[in-house]
Structure formats: C-alpha cells, structure tokens
Amino acid sequence: MGFAAPPRPSLFPPAVWTGVLAGTAILALLPILNLTFADGSALHISSFTIALLGKFMCFAIAALALDLVWGYTGILSLGHGLFFALGGYAHGMYLMRAIGRDGVYQSDLPDFMVFLDWKAYPWYWSFTEHFWYCMLLVVLVPGILAFVFGFFAFRSRIKGVYFSIITQALTFAAMLLFFRNNTGFGGNNGFTDFKRILGFTITAPQTKAVLYLVTLATLLGALLLARSITQSKLGRVLTGIRDSESRLMFVGYDPLWFKLFVWTLSAVLCGIAGALYVPQVGIINPSEMSPANSIEMVIWVATGGRGTLIGPIVGAGVVNGMKTWFTSVLPQYWLFVLGAIFVLVTLFLPQGIAGLVRKLWARRTAPRAVADPAAGGVS
C-alpha cells in the first residue's frame, strides 16, 4: 500500500544548526582572545566580559532546564532557583575544603565553622574534600529532592498554579533553612573566598577560561540532549501532557512517570548550572534561593520564547544583559524594568524572541512556502 515513511528531521533545520555552531564558535573564541591579546590591543576581550558571559551561560543552562518542564510539559516551576543553588552549594563544599589552611583563622575548618566554635566537620560534610564526590552531590542532591517532591506532587495530581505555589514555598523554606548558621552552610554569608579548584588558582585567567569553556560545552551538550528528547516520541508525550493530559491518559500513558522524568532531569541540569556558576562568581549564599530568583528564571524563558530551547538561552542572555546595564546605571529601577519586560512580553510577544524571529523568517521565505506539498489539501 506504500504509505511514505515520515520524514525524519535532523536535530535542527540547517539554518538553526548554522546559528548554533557559529554562536558556539564565537563564544569559544572569546576567552582565547582574552588570554592571547594584551589589554589595549584591538582584539582584547576584557576579563570582565568573560566573567559576565560565563555567568550568563550558567543562567542559560538553567533557562533551558526550566523550558523542558514549563515550555514543553506545561509545569510551571517557581522554585528552580533551589535546584540551581543546591548544585552550587554542593560544589561550594568542595571549594571550601580546597581552601585548606589559607583561611583567616588558618584552621582545617572553614572560617564560619571556627567562628561558630565547631571542632569538627558535621557528618554531612564527609568526603567533600573529594572533587568527584561533590560532583556526584551536584547531580544527586537536586535530582533526589526533585524526584521525591515530584513523585508526591504529581501522584496527588497537583497541577497548575497550586504546583507553582508549592515550588515557590519549597525554595523559600530552603532559603530560611540555609540562612541559619546551625545548618552548617555558612548562614547568610554562604561560601566565599575560594582559593583553588583541583589545585589551580581559582582567580587565574587560565582557570577562568577553562571554567568558561567547560560551561560553554555543558550548555551545548544540554541543548543537544534537550533537543533530542523533545524531538523523540517522549517529547511528543510531554507536549501531549501540556496540551491535554486526560487525552494522554485515555491513549494509555501514565503522565506521572513522564512528568517525573522530565522534572528530575530538569532539576539535575539546573544543579549542574549552579555548580558551574559558583567557581566563576566566587560566592554562593542563600539569596540564590530567594523566590525572586526563581521568578526571574521564568522571565528569561518567557522573554526568549517558551518551548523553543534556543529561545530561553537567548532570553537568559538578553534579560541578564539588560540587568547588568541597568544595575550599573539605574540600580533602583531594575525591578520595575524586569516587571515591565514581563508584562510587555506577555502582551505583545507571547512566543517570545524566538517566536518573533520565526515570524520574521517565515515572512522572508513566504513566497517559497506555497510550493510546500504539506500545505496543500484542506479547504
């Protein structure tokens, strides 16, 4: 009977592939320019720019992770800052121990523990002197928390705004917990004054460049992973959950496990983003868990365009670029601007920047689209 097999699309259309690879190449070139050309040279890229872009790429990974659950599966999380911060704290534990006796009190313990008059590390700091162990924590702590929380929330069929509020409450509760000195994570000062990572001086330009490049590679890897998931049949099940969960149940899928899968994966990605963030900015403290931070993540995704993966990456860059500029010129107005961005995007750009680009692109190529066989047919 010969029904033609479905066209198997490559991961991205050619134009998008070109954009992704060109963007990656340019971003990869910057730290090399920073290292090879001295200050004053026309080709010099400032260390400030490198630090800023490294930070933005961490945010971009978080935005990508949030897009998987919000954009594709329709689960709005207002607590992803928690997973980001947990990944950051997990890595921070290693960085604190790597300080050794170079702290102010020249003790084996971190300064904040000396200050609290603690004599030994609490049990949950065991093994944290090992880099690999902390990397394991970076993945496991957000992953297990998300899995357990998600299991009970999704099983109880908590959805929509109720789910969002609970995630917001979760990150708020965690913030209060981490603010306490007795929790053993440095209270409101958190972790800072890192000296070295894997033996390398953490402030050295070469170390910074490597951290930057690792972040870039992680971002690209996360994008390709997320894209291959959303292009798979599982991706179509996820959008099915978003569009009509009950319909999906009627055709025989149990939404619980699919939600749990994408929710946990997203939390892990977010944790990795936080772990890359901490050595680059040199500090992690409980304010990363504040509800406002998680809401900002949502705005990055909305601005870039939900359900597009690349959009949220761009959105994280654009919004944080504006934030950097505003907080240096008119710091007191930034929150108003952020609110305005959200309102304007919701009203005028519901598909975000990615939707706008897509629309402009379609207009450019419109005359050619008429020849598209898939477009013919129905009255």
Place this chain on the structure above:
Amino acid sequence: MSAAEPIVDNPDENPAGSAGYGHVVPANVDLSHGGILYLDDITVSFDGFRALNKLTLDIGVGELRCVIGPNGAGKTTMMDVITGKTRPDSGTAFFGQTMDLTRMSEPDIAHAGIGRKFQRPTVFENHTVFENLELAMKMDKGVRATLMAKLKGEQVDAIGATLALIRLEEQAWRPAGLLSHGQKQWLEIGMLLMQEPRLLLLDEPVAGMTDAETERTGELLNELRGKHSLMVVEHDMDFVAGIAEGGIVTVLHEGSVLAQGTMDEVQADERVIEVYLGR
C-alpha cells in the same frame, strides 16, 4: 484462556493506583459464547433520580449496535458504566464471559480493550495527524520504551492503513488543530483504532458534522463492521437508519430498554413513536 483469568496486573509497577498503563500484554477477553458485552439489571441513581433503571443489554462479537434515545435517556451514563467512570448501584456488567467491569479501574478497562470516543472530540492539536496516531498506537507506553521508540516499517504501514481508513492521508503532516470538526472526529476514531480495541464505544459521532461528513462517517463505520465490535449512540435517526442495515437497534428511554429490533421494527413500534419519533 482459563475462565478465571484475572486482568494481568503487576502491583509493583503500579503505585499510586495508576494500574494498567503502559502494559503491552493484553488481558484475555473470553469470547467463547459469542458475546462481548453483557449488561444485566444495571441501576444508577443520582440523588434518587434513576439515570439507568434495570438496564439489560448484550452485544455480540463483531456487531455494530446502534443505540438511540431522547435526551436524558441514559445513553452517556451507560457508557460511563461500561468504561468504569460511574459505578452502578446494582446489576452486573461483563466484558466477555469473565471480566467484571464494575470491579475494574478506568485504565484497566481501557487496557482490556474497550475504547471510547467522547461527545466532544479531543485530539492533540499541536501534533500532526500522523503523530496523533503514532501516540495512540498500541505498544509499550512506559517512559524508557517511549524515549527509545523508533517507528518500524510495519508500524508506519499500520498508521498508513488507518490514515486511509479515516481518509486523512492528505492531512498526515498537518497539525491536528487545523482539521475541520468532522476530520477531528475521524482522527479520534483513528486513534481509538490504533489501540486495537475489542469493543468501540462511540458517543454521538456525527454531532456537529456537515451532511457530507455525516455520510462519510457512516461509510467509515460500515467499513469497521465485522472487524470490530461497536456500539454507536446517536440522536440522528437518518444516520442510524443509514448504518443499521439489518442490525439490531436498541431504543433507550428513562434508563431502560424500551424496544429492540431492526430499524424497521423499531420505527414501527407504538411506544417508540410515542416517546421519541412522534415528538
């Protein structure tokens, strides 16, 4: 095929009471006596009001049964009982000889092979027609299998065959949201067929359709006759007359069977004319 065969259900795989999803092993329906569905003395009350009143009705294997009845006769409620959505106050409902539908959960019943089309069509509007059928196709619906799923040649053929049956080959690569109302209804029937149900329940399949679409739906149902057991609930008498051919038509009224027989017999029945046709 033992008579006491329970529905295959591994409790370990089913926390949260979500039993029955994602299984590939079909439960066995015992069709040894030629009947696929047996409703006996079913009563359903809502706050004292009897939506179904001692309803008794059997359907044979491969039969296309039309059920008609005025508004509020209990047709949708009957489907709710069969699919496990509503529990009867009394009476029994059996699928084949052995499966007691009144004791099974909704997903278990769906898994056992009863497919239902609701009055309002719901398809995945952002997915293409092809993808809608692909999602519905009978296969392992667990997370891992879904992540790894690659369409095999015969699966593409099966989807192609269904597309041809529901006459949506031309629309295969369009988002389902762009289909007309009638086309969405066919797509939904196609999605049910992809799940290879043993019994198909269609609630008012031609509601809101144009005349041409109604006619086309009649042809479609006739093509399914014999291959599937079907129960079609409809208001539209002309449509029912068109698809009933020589088959049995059941008239429901106030929650029980008022008359049953061929379309001609039913149309000639005094009581039917009084409560339904003669209005």
